Amino acid sequence: MAQNITPKLSTLQIEKFDYRAVYAKCGRARYISHLDFMRSMQRIIKRSKLPVWHTQGFNPHVYLMFPLALPLGTDSRVEIMDFALTQKLDNETVRKQLDEKCPEGIEIISVAQPVHKHTDIKSADYEIRFTSNIGAGECIRRFGEFMQLEKIEIEKRTKKKTVNLVDIKPYINVTEINEQDGWVVLKLCLPCGNDFNLNTNVVLDAFCERYGIEIEQICTQRTKILLGNGENFT
Amino acid sequence: MQSMKERIERLLLKVQKPARYIGGEVGSIIKDKSKVDVRFAFCFPDTYDVGMSHLGMKILYGLKNQRENWWCERCFMPETDFEALLRENNIPLYALESLDPLSEFDFVGFTLQYELSYNNVLEMLDLAGIPVLAAERDDSMPIVIGGGPCVCNPEPLADFFDIFIIGEGEEVNIELLELYENMKHNGCTKLEFLKEAVKIEGIYVPQFYDVSYNEDGTVKAITPNIENAPAKVRKRVIADFDNVYYPDAFVVPFTQIVHDRAVVEVLRGCIRGCRFCQAGFIYRPFREKSIETIKNETKCLCEQTGYEEVSLSSLSTSDHTKINELLSSLVDYTDGEKINLALPSLRVDTFSDELLEKIASVRKSGLTFAPEAGTQKLRDVINKNLTEDEILRTCKTAFEGGYATVKLYFMLGLPEETFDDVAGIAELAQKVVDLYFEVPKQMRGKGLQVSISTATFVPKPFTPFEFEPQDTPEQILEKQAHLLRNVTSKKIRVSTHMQKNSILEAVLARGDRRLGKVIYTAWKKGCYLDGWDEHFKFDKWMEAFEECGTDTAFYANRRRSYDEVFPWSHLDYLVSHEFFVRENKKAHAIQTTRNCKEGCSGCGIKKEYGGVYCGAKHNT
Numbered sequence: 090m091a092q093n094i095t096p097k098l099s100t101l102q103i104e105k106f107d108y109r110a111v112y113a114k115c116g117r118a119r120y121i122s123h124l125d126f127m128r129s130m131q132r133i134i135k136r137s138k139l140p141v142w143h144t145q146g147f148n149p150h151v152y153l154m155f156p157l158a159l160p161l162g163t164d165s166r167v168e169i170m171d172f173a174l175t176q177k178l179d180n181e182t183v184r185k186q187l188d189e190k191c192p193e194g195i196e197i198i199s200v201a202q203p204v205h206k207h208t209d210i211k212s213a214d215y216e217i218r219f220t221s222n223i224g225a226g227e228c229i230r231r232f233g234e235f236m237q238l239e240k241i242e243i244e245k246r247t248k249k250k251t252v253n254l255v256d257i258k259p260y261i262n263v264t265e266i267n268e269q270d271g272w273v274v275l276k277l278c279l280p281c282g283n284d285f286n287l288n289t290n291v292v293l294d295a296f297c298e299r300y301g302i303e304i305e306q307i308c309t310q311r312t313k314i315l316l317g318n319g320e321n322f323t
Numbered sequence: 324m325q326s327m328k329e330r331i332e333r334l335l336l337k338v339q340k341p342a343r344y345i346g347g348e349v350g351s352i353i354k355d356k357s358k359v360d361v362r363f364a365f366c367f368p369d370t371y372d373v374g375m376s377h378l379g380m381k382i383l384y385g386l387k388n389q390r391e392n393w394w395c396e397r398c399f400m401p402e403t404d405f406e407a408l409l410r411e412n413n414i415p416l417y418a419l420e421s422l423d424p425l426s427e428f429d430f431v432g433f434t435l436q437y438e439l440s441y442n443n444v445l446e447m448l449d450l451a452g453i454p455v456l457a458a459e460r461d462d463s464m465p466i467v468i469g470g471g472p473c474v475c476n477p478e479p480l481a482d483f484f485d486i487f488i489i490g491e492g493e494e495v496n497i498e499l500l501e502l503y504e505n506m507k508h509n510g511c512t513k514l515e516f517l518k519e520a521v522k523i524e525g526i527y528v529p530q531f532y533d534v535s536y537n538e539d540g541t542v543k544a545i546t547p548n549i550e551n552a553p554a555k556v557r558k559r560v561i562a563d564f565d566n567v568y569y570p571d572a573f574v575v576p577f578t579q580i581v582h583d584r585a586v587v588e589v590l591r592g593c594i595r596g597c598r599f600c601q602a603g604f605i606y607r608p609f610r611e612k613s614i615e616t617i618k619n620e621t622k623c624l625c626e627q628t629g630y631e632e633v634s635l636s637s638l639s640t641s642d643h644t645k646i647n648e649l650l651s652s653l654v655d656y657t658d659g660e661k662i663n664l665a666l667p668s669l670r671v672d673t674f675s676d677e678l679l680e681k682i683a684s685v686r687k688s689g690l691t692f693a694p695e696a697g698t699q700k701l702r703d704v705i706n707k708n709l710t711e712d713e714i715l716r717t718c719k720t721a722f723e724g725g726y727a728t729v730k731l732y733f734m735l736g737l738p739e740e741t742f743d744d745v746a747g748i749a750e751l752a753q754k755v756v757d758l759y760f761e762v763p764k765q766m767r768g769k770g771l772q773v774s775i776s777t778a779t780f781v782p783k784p785f786t787p788f789e790f791e792p793q794d795t796p797e798q799i800l801e802k803q804a805h806l807l808r809n810v811t812s813k814k815i816r817v818s819t820h821m822q823k824n825s826i827l828e829a830v831l832a833r834g835d836r837r838l839g840k841v842i843y844t845a846w847k848k849g850c851y852l853d854g855w856d857e858h859f860k861f862d863k864w865m866e867a868f869e870e871c872g873t874d875t876a877f878y879a880n881r882r883r884s885y886d887e888v889f890p891w892s893h894l895d896y897l898v899s900h901e902f903f904v905r906e907n908k909k910a911h912a913i914q915t916t917r918n919c920k921e922g923c924s925g926c927g928i929k930k931e932y933g934g935v936y937c938g939a940k941h942n943t
Contacts, residue, residue, distance in 0.1 A: 120335050120336075120345055122342070129577050132349070132575060136629035150631065192347060194347060
C-alpha cells in the first residue's frame with residue numbers, strides 16, 4: 090500500500106442509532122447458509138434505502154451483526170440481527186421498509202432497541218420433527234434408551250486439526266418427545282452462544298449412528314433464544 | 324402424490340450449496356402458468372455458480388418476461404452430487420421458477436459459451452427426459468434452440484438442436500416467440516413452425532441444410548434442402564445499441580456466484596482486431612451506450628439488487644469514446660452510495676494516470692494485463708498493437724501507485740511462434756520484476772508477485788487465424804518446458820493451461836457435423852462437465868474419436884487453404900472472407916492493421932449496422 094491513505098469518511102462523525110431485528114428464516118430460505126444469508130441481508134438493507142450506518146474504516150460497509158448462526162436446513166422465527174441507522178426512525182417504519190425487500194422465506198418480524206448483550210445468550214429451544222426407517226414409536230423408545238446412556242461422546246475437530254472426544258450428554262436437555270401422525274416430535278434445549286454451541290444435527294447424528302437409524306424426512310425449527318436465567322433474549 | 328417442491332426439498336439437505344436448486348431469489352419472476360401462452364426454459368449448460376454470472380441470460384430473461392403471456396425461467400446443470408440424487412429419485416431436471424420439468428416447456432434454449440460445455444447440453448436434456456437427438460423428438464417435446472458465441476460454428480451440435488440463433492438475441496428472440504405464439508394458436512406442427520421460422524433473419528435450422536464432403540474429408544458444399552431456407556444465414560445485430568433493452572432487475576442469488584455483482588454493458592464489439600480473438604470479430608461492429616444510458620442503468624440495477632459492487636462490462640471498456648467523462652460521472656454516484664466500481668477489460672495502452680487514480684479511489688486489487696505474446700514480432704503477428712514500452716510504462720505507473728501484484732496472460736502456439744518468442748515471455752516478466760525494484764521503496768507496494776499464465780492457442784472460426792493449425796501437444800509441451808527454463812526469478816510464477824482441454828476445444832470449435840457422433844459417443848461414455856478438470860475424461864473422448872473413425876489432428880492440426888469450404892461457410896457474420904484472408908497474409912508477413920478508431924480497414928461491415936467508426940472510407 091502506498092502513502093497518503095486516509096479513510097474515506099474520516100472527516101465525518103456520524104451519529105449512530107442501534108436497532109435489533111427479530112427475523113424469520115424458513116421455507117425456501119432455510120437452504121441459505123449463514124455466510125450467504127449475511128450477504129443477502131446486507132443487500133436487503135441496501136435495497137430498503139434506509140439511512141443505514143456504515144463502518145468507518147477504509148472499506149466502509151453496512152454495519153450488521155448476528156449473535157448466532159442458524160444452521161442450514163433449520164427454520165426459525167426468532168433470529169436476531171443488529172444494525173444501525175444514521176437517523177432515529179420509528180421502529181415499525183424500519184421493520185416495514187426492510188420486510189418489503191425480503192425474498193420469500195425471509196421476514197422481519199419486529200424491530201426494537203437492543204436490551205441484552207450478545208454474550209448473554211446461553212441456550213436455545215428447538216423443535217425437531219422427523220420420520221425414519223424404524224417408525225415413530227420405536228424411535229421414541231430408542232431415544233429414551235439413548236438418553237439413559239452414561240456418556241454420549243462425539244468427535245469434535247479443534248482449531249489445531251486434532252480430534253477431541255467430547256461428552257455431549259450433560260448438554261442435552263429433552264423437554265418433550267412424542268408422536269404425531271407417524272412423525273417423531275422432539276423438543277430440545279441446547280447450549281449456544283459464545284461459550285459452547287451444540288447443533289441439533291450433532292445430537293441426531295449421534296443418535297442415528299448408535300442405533301443404525303436412517304432419517305427420511307426432517308424439519309428442524311429453533312423456537313426460542315434464551316438467557317442464562319431462562320428468559321427470552323431481546 | 325408429493326409436489327415437485329416437496330420431492331426436491333427432501334434431497335436438498337444432502338447436497339452442497341442447496342440454495343442453488345430451489346429458486347426463490349430476489350428478482351426471479353413467478354407467473355400464473357394458466358395465463359401463459361409461451362414457456363421458455365433458458366438453460367445454461369454449466370453449474371449455477373457459472374451460469375448465474377452470465378449477462379446474456381439476464382438480458383434475455385428480462386426481455387422475454389416483459390410479455391405478460393410469456394414466461395422465461397432458468398435452468399442450470401446440477402453438480403454431480405445433486406444430479407445423482409435426481410436420477411436416483413426419478414426427478415426430471417426442472418426450471419427454478421415453477422419447478423416444472425423442462426419437458427413441459429415450449430422452448431428449451433441453451434446458450435453456448437464455450438466448447439467444453441457442449442456435452443452438458445446432452446446431459447441436461449437427458450436428465451429432463453428429453454431425447455437428445457432432434458430427430459427423435461416428436462411434436463410433444465419442446466423445441467430445442469441454441470445461441471451464443473459458439474453458434475458461429477454450431478455444426479458439431481447440429482444433430483441435437485432444432486434451431487440456432489445467429490448473432491445478437493434481443494430482437495430475434497421476440498420475433499421467433501411471436502411467430503410461435505401465433506402458430507401455436509393455429510395448431511401447427513413443429514415442422515411447419517420451423518419452415519416459417521427460417522424466414523426470420525438470423526434463424527438457422529440445421530435440418531434444412533445438407534452437407535456433402537470431398538474425398539479428403541473436407542466439406543464440399545452446404546446447401547439448403549427446402550425452398551425458404553437462405554443459402555447464407557446472416558447474423559443479427561442491434562443497430563441502435565443505445566436504445567436496446569437492458570434489464571432493470573437481476574435475479575440476485577443467495578449463494579456466491581462467480582461474478583456476484585451488478586453488471587452494466589457499456590459497449591459491444593471491439594475496434595482492435597487482434598487476429599486470434601473471435602469475440603473481436605463476431606461481435607462487430609463497435610457500438611456504445613451513451614453516458615446517460617449507462618448511468619441510469621447502473622443506478623437502476625444497484626437500487627433493485629442491493630449489490631455493493633457494479634462492474635462495467637465490454638470487450639475493452641477503455642475504448643469507450645468518452646471513458647474519462649463516463650468514469651467521473653459514475654464514481655460520483657458509486658462513491659456516494661458506497662458501491663465498488665469494477666473495471667475489467669482495460670487495455671494497457673489506454674491506462675492513463677488519471678484512470679488509475681479513479682480505480683485506486685475505489686479499491687486496490689491486482690492488475691491483469693494480456694500482452695498475449697512475449698516479443699514485439701509476435702505481437703505484430705497477432706495484431707496486438709501494444710509495445711513493450713507501453714506495458715512497462717503502465718506497470719511503472721501501477722507500481723508507483725502502490726500495486727504489487729501483476730498478472731500477465733500469454734498464449735503459446737501462436738502462428739509464426741519460435742522458441743525465441745517463448746523465451747521473450749520470460750524476458751518480459753523479468754523486465755517487470757526489475758522495474759518494480761527501480762521504483763522507490765516508499766512508493767511501491769509490498770510483496771511483488773508477477774504471475775505468468777499461458778494458455779494454448781485455439782484457432783477459431785471467423786478470425787484471420789481460422790486457417791491455422793493448432794500446435795501439436797508435443798510442440799506445446801516443448802514450448803512450456805522452454806518457458807520454464809527461461810524463468811529465473813522467484814518473484815515470477817508460471818502456470819500453464821491443461822493442454823488436453825485445448826485440443827478438444829480446437830476440434831469442436833472448427834468441427835463439422837460428423838462430430839455429432841463423437842459427442843454423442845463420448846457423452847454415452849460419461850463425458851460431461853468437461854470444463855471442470857476433476858470431471859474431464861480425455862481418454863474417454865479419445866476412445867469416442869477412435870470408435871467413430873475420426874481423429875483430432877484433422878480438425879485441430881491441419882492448415883486450411885484459403886479456398887476451403889468451412890463447416891461454417893453458410894453463416895454470415897458480416898466480416899468478409901476476403902478480409903480474413905488479407906489479415907492472415909498480413910500476419911505471416913508480420914504486418915499490423917490499424918484499429919477502427921485510427922481508420923477503417925475494410926472488414927466488410929456496412930454502416931447500417933450502427934458501428935461508431937463504420938462508414939468511413941478505407942484503403943486496403
